[in-house]
Amino acid sequence: MSGKEYYYTLFKEYIEKQVKSTQEQLKGLEYNIRIRKIYKELQSKNSNKFIEYYGVLSQISEYIKDNLDVIDFLVKNNITSAPQMREAIENILADKDLLQLISFTESKELLEGKIQKLTSILDGTCDFEILKNALLDSDLNDECVIGILDAEAEKTVKPEKKKLPSLDNNNAINKEVMSKYNETIKKINKLVTRYYHLIQNKPSNLIEMYRKTLMGTNMKEINEVYQEKDVLVCLHILHLIDLKTEGEEVLNIKPVDYSLLEINIEELESAYEDATLIVEKYEKEQQEMVPQESTMYFLLDENNKLLFNLDSFSEDERRSISSILSDLEMGLFDYERNKSNHTIVKQSIRKDLNVFVNRKRNVAVSYIRINSEELEGSKVLVLSIEDIKKIFATSQSILRSNSKLVDDSISKVKENTEEYNALQASIKDEIDSSFQREEVTHHE
Amino acid sequence: MNDNLNELYIQIRNECLQIIFKKNIDIDELSFRMGMNQSTLYQVLNNKNEDFSIYLKLYEVLLGW
Numbered sequence: 001m002s003g004k005e006y007y008y009t010l011f012k013e014y015i016e017k018q019v020k021s022t023q024e025q026l027k028g029l030e031y032n033i034r035i036r037k038i039y040k041e042l043q044s045k046n047s048n049k050f051i052e053y054y055g056v057l058s059q060i061s062e063y064i065k066d067n068l069d070v071i072d073f074l075v076k077n078n079i080t081s082a083p084q085m086r087e088a089i090e091n092i093l094a095d096k097d098l099l100q101l102i103s104f105t106e107s108k109e110l111l112e113g114k115i116q117k118l119t120s121i122l123d124g125t126c127d128f129e130i131l132k133n134a135l136l137d138s139d140l141n142d143e144c145v146i147g148i149l150d151a152e153a154e155k156t157v158k159p160e161k162k163k164l165p166s167l168d169n170n171n172a173i174n175k176e177v178m179s180k181y182n183e184t185i186k187k188i189n190k191l192v193t194r195y196y197h198l199i200q201n202k203p204s205n206l207i208e209m210y211r212k213t214l215m216g217t218n219m220k221e222i223n224e225v226y227q228e229k230d231v232l233v234c235l236h237i238l239h240l241i242d243l244k245t246e247g248e249e250v251l252n253i254k255p256v257d258y259s260l261l262e263i264n265i266e267e268l269e270s271a272y273e274d275a276t277l278i279v280e281k282y283e284k285e286q287q288e289m290v291p292q293e294s295t296m297y298f299l300l301d302e303n304n305k306l307l308f309n310l311d312s313f314s315e316d317e318r319r320s321i322s323s324i325l326s327d328l329e330m331g332l333f334d335y336e337r338n339k340s341n342h343t344i345v346k347q348s349i350r351k352d353l354n355v356f357v358n359r360k361r362n363v364a365v366s367y368i369r370i371n372s373e374e375l376e377g378s379k380v381l382v383l384s385i386e387d388i389k390k391i392f393a394t395s396q397s398i399l400r401s402n403s404k405l406v407d408d409s410i411s412k413v414k415e416n417t418e419e420y421n422a423l424q425a426s427i428k429d430e431i432d433s434s435f436q437r438e439e440v441t442h443h444e
Numbered sequence: 445m446n447d448n449l450n451e452l453y454i455q456i457r458n459e460c461l462q463i464i465f466k467k468n469i470d471i472d473e474l475s476f477r478m479g480m481n482q483s484t485l486y487q488v489l490n491n492k493n494e495d496f497s498i499y500l501k502l503y504e505v506l507l508g509w
Contacts, residue, residue: 203507206500209456213496216448228497231504235497346479346498347488357479389472392481 007140007147012122014138019118026111029104035060036102045089047071047080060097067091128152128248142197149196153189177258177265181247184268188240191275195237198230210238219274227351229282236275243268285344285354288369293331294378297370297413298427299398299406306427307398308385310434313363320360321385322435328358328365328380345392349399353406355383357391364388366395368406370413379413381406453492456499460489463506477505 038056041049050057050071058065067088074085092098120126121134131152135145199207214235226232247264250257299307313321326332345355345366357366364386370379383406384394399406412420463469475482478501488498 202504206504206507209452209500209503212452212455213449213500216452217496222497225495226497227495228501231497231500340477343476343479346501347484347493347495357476359476388476389481392475392479392484 004147004151007144007151010140010144011135011138011148014140015118015121015134018134019115019122022111022115022118026108026115029108029111032101032104033108035098036104039093039098039102042089042093045086045093047075047085047089050089050092051075057092057098060101061095064092064095064098067095129245136200142200145200146193146196150189150193153185153193174256174258177262181261181265184265184272185244185247188244188268188272191272191279192237192240192244195233195279198234199237202234207238210234214239214242219271223274223278227347229278229285232278233275233282236271236278240268240271240275243271288354288356288371291331292378294329294369294380296325296329296428297379297381297409297424298431299381299383299402299409300423300427301402301405304423304427306431307383307402310385310431313385316361317363318435320363321365324358324360324363324365325382325431328367331378345395349396350403350406353399355395355399357395359388359391362388364391366391368410370410372414375414375416381409381413449496450492453496453499456503457489460499460502460506463509467506467509469506469509474505478502 035056038053042053050068054068054072058068070084070088074080074082074088079085117126117130118134121131132149135148138145199210202210210231219236219239222232222235226235243264247261247268250260250264301307310318310321341359343357345357348355353368355366355368357364359365366383366386368381368383370381383398384391386394464471464474471482471485475485478485478498480488487493488502493499
């Protein structure tokens, strides 16, 4: 059995279970509906009604049965005016079990509709949207969901004979449009499938906010202004999904309006290009967050001096700083597991640079990662070492006031000259000796 | 920021504030996770920021708190 067949088998088993449980739910609901009807009749407080439904009501609880027996006894003995009669009737009408049975909110039509949808998945007659929603609601793992979505996406680009638009004299042009559409959809499906997990793992109320954001703005504004790369990727993927749905709707209306389809293709192509650019930036950021051994560099001013003063930190703080720098250098900083000790500067002055911040206790180090294919290994350029409450303001201030200095330093790191490396080595010695000096003082 | 996003800004900001109060969230910690100092975080909450992605990020961080 191939991977995809296996995924489909799991999905089929899941849907069958869903059908069964929904059918049971429906059965339960039908019982509840019947009880609710009976309850309405009981509200007349006519003792004969209670006797009439003795069989059904007595099965709900022993307590109801006991009260029904009282009513039955009083009716048979013709003493219906006794206060016990009123009390027994009130007891039943206020019974919690009974009230719970009639206070359902499900709708029979909804459940029947759900069964119909699930059955249409099993017999392969459902729309893609139904299948997609069922998949996303399922308890199947991401790999399985993506596998099936991928296979379904493939199906949509394979023109099925019965679904092909009827071709008239313009069939050559229409064929060309269809071919272009299929080509576009194929690459879009690939992109959507690859990043769908970013959306899938998010809470539904957050996705709702994403959708509202998309409705409230245009993609141009989003691309120009928005800085959060993972948010941007999600917005673009949702936008692509929406455009794809629009195209599917055009195809579903027969005869197909190919001019509308062409407009949709243009929109899809443009959205795909935008999304690709965003995805590249996102991937770059992700790559920068892979923990790896790094050579440490420090941002220096025009006089080759550090922009921070280690002497201003206490002994404990210096130990924390030493630990952060050492972890960073050795690639021991696990961004995933220790993400609470790591962050990226938001609302950064420089949109083209990610400034990372690692912390330990009350001190933090801000830095830029410098990776490029020409460079051997990863490099880290430390911008600042500061009290945790000041690190963001200080880093932003450096980016604002010393932007050129930062660029020059990045260039020097990339150039990898002996002179610059020697200078950095002397700075590192200076920092190390500062830590060691403290240790000596501490031991004394 | 257009009018639709103005409304959404108010909605998302209110939801964020509700979560902050309901979960008694440490603002220092939230600021760090958001990669900004406290005053910037307050600015973001008090004044509409044209980069709306910051609100979506903040909402996500708070939902996962």
